[in-house]
Amino acid sequence: MTAEKAKGKAARSNSNVTIVDIARLAGVNPSTVSRALSGSSAVTLQTRARIAQIAKESGYIANHNARMLRSRKANQILVIVPNIAAFSHPDVILGIEEALEEYNIGVIVGSTKGSEAREIALARQLVTGAADGLILLNGRLPDELGELTHYSRRIVAISRPVANPGIAFVGIDNEQAATEATRYLLSLGRKRIAHIGGPEQSPIFAARARGYRTAMEQAGLEDISDVQHFSSFDIAAGRDAMRSILSRKQLPDAILCASDELAFGAIQVARERGIKVPEQLAFIGFDNHPVSEAFSPALTTISVPRRRLGVLGAQTLLRQIDADVDVAEPQLLPYEFLVRASCGRNGFAS
């Protein structure tokens, strides 16, 4: 009987020594062990030390699942990204991890890859209690959660806002940034400025396009402007966009790209066709891709404080959960405009 039980115990997969074992070893009640291990001041310092000692020696590791079940919190938050392979998200995630580390809250990452099924599966993690909160980098609240309004405080959107009201948001002012970049091109004397945009359903790319248009209109140049929207914003889309632009009668003398990757692809094609960058055609990108400085020509771009967005987003989430309040106002962090070689020098037009 005893042998069988021992065998059964050994055969079980995970951490074998439980709080009950510790209790037996220490000659106290399991609840005391629980309290001691969680550092409750209701337990003598002495007993606490003794129990900690025993726990350590016996290699005790708390069972996450049991703890989660009983205490109704997972100590984990879930980050939903559209595509983990996009270079920009990992930096944000790093920031999130950084902010949550000190609270001993783990971060789990799930990418939707555009699949709605996957989105729902991930969203359930919040509902089932596998995660205490949700950080959305995909600009979309999973339908599953749209109705469960009492979850709104457990959700924060970073970079891309979601349409639903009441969801906290942390990002940058994309419209303003695009306006500033366009104005910079204008200040260099460029007049025929095109815009290669990203997917226009995306609020982020819509804002960048808006910013561009604003600057052009204010300069009285709305006629020459040219906005393109692609279903993607990667290098291949940049190549396509450039080919399309090159097929027209009159070329632009500058292009504001909605992402650095779009710019990479566009510049590649332009150079292949013998166009001099930046002399004939200036470029500005968006996002400060790691390669943008090493690229030839080094790419002028807007640097988004991704890491800091992650930190602030995580902090906002914690604040909402702990204090059970809404952070209604969108929080916008400053971006940085990085001037590099791809725009040429001042005085182009003179």
Added chain:
Amino acid sequence: MTAEKAKGKAARSNSNVTIVDIARLAGVNPSTVSRALSGSSAVTLQTRARIAQIAKESGYIANHNARMLRSRKANQILVIVPNIAAFSHPDVILGIEEALEEYNIGVIVGSTKGSEAREIALARQLVTGAADGLILLNGRLPDELGELTHYSRRIVAISRPVANPGIAFVGIDNEQAATEATRYLLSLGRKRIAHIGGPEQSPIFAARARGYRTAMEQAGLEDISDVQHFSSFDIAAGRDAMRSILSRKQLPDAILCASDELAFGAIQVARERGIKVPEQLAFIGFDNHPVSEAFSPALTTISVPRRRLGVLGAQTLLRQIDADVDVAEPQLLPYEFLVRASCGRNGFAS
């Protein structure tokens, strides 16, 4: 009393409707509901349908934690990456997710960022039962797990092997790839070939350096070869390496870089100094970075089947867990050598 209880229930955070509620609604026992929901054929098709219906209507969602606690499996595997911001890991993760999706196994990702504490915290997820298995992309078995040999079947290393014996491995033959790349440069008539290596403690970079040396020695060119090892393998390290190379009396006529990023940095500096790439100096990178094709000049490189590595790694892990066997032999997938402009054309020396 009843009111208080109801209030308590409402106040509880997560999914409110439980298996017991469904049971009550359906007029059956909770165990029947459990069986029905898991599709057990021991339940009448009729009852099963009815229960499914009720569950759906009431918005029932199974509590992950309770299920995990009882059934002793998490239906989740953990992927440990050194740095989620490195471009290469996400592709592998995508492959892993892809392979596990059909089994309804979730993927959680944790990055160690070189911190041992973080590594241990992540490793515990396996021990506490929060994860059923571990996929290591960091080339290192957390110390925590080194002694727990009975966990070895729940661990698979991808890309970078771990030193510990008995851990399954999936990767490519880096040594062979480096040899092939070097031979290609030799075939173009290049003779003074340098190597910019990554951190030499890393088996992956050590293998690439070895492959380079082998090719050089076999060509009788060991004297002119030049291996450098940096603590990193990013763009900044590439710049540093190139500056160091440029400070010497005699320049190489080709450089094999241990990563595309190293190549990006090195090429940038070389071009800034007026060196013609590839005419004077040819380059080969490693990993087929997304930007490598758009880079100027387009970078010759070795393409690693990252996604497929992820798929195979995940499948291997499942096989080990389900069949409880070891997959002892390292599994090597074929890489692809992509010739682009950065090496120039055949006949350089003639």
Added chain:
DNA sequence: TTGAAAGCGTTACCAC
């Protein structure tokens, strides 16, 4: 085919 009951390992509540 279904019901009853016993746990999984932990924490929370109520006594003492």
Added chain:
DNA sequence: GTGGTAACGCTTTCAA
């Protein structure tokens, strides 16, 4: 301060 006990929501025997 500590012990006892119930409960978290589910799965899984064992009976019926």
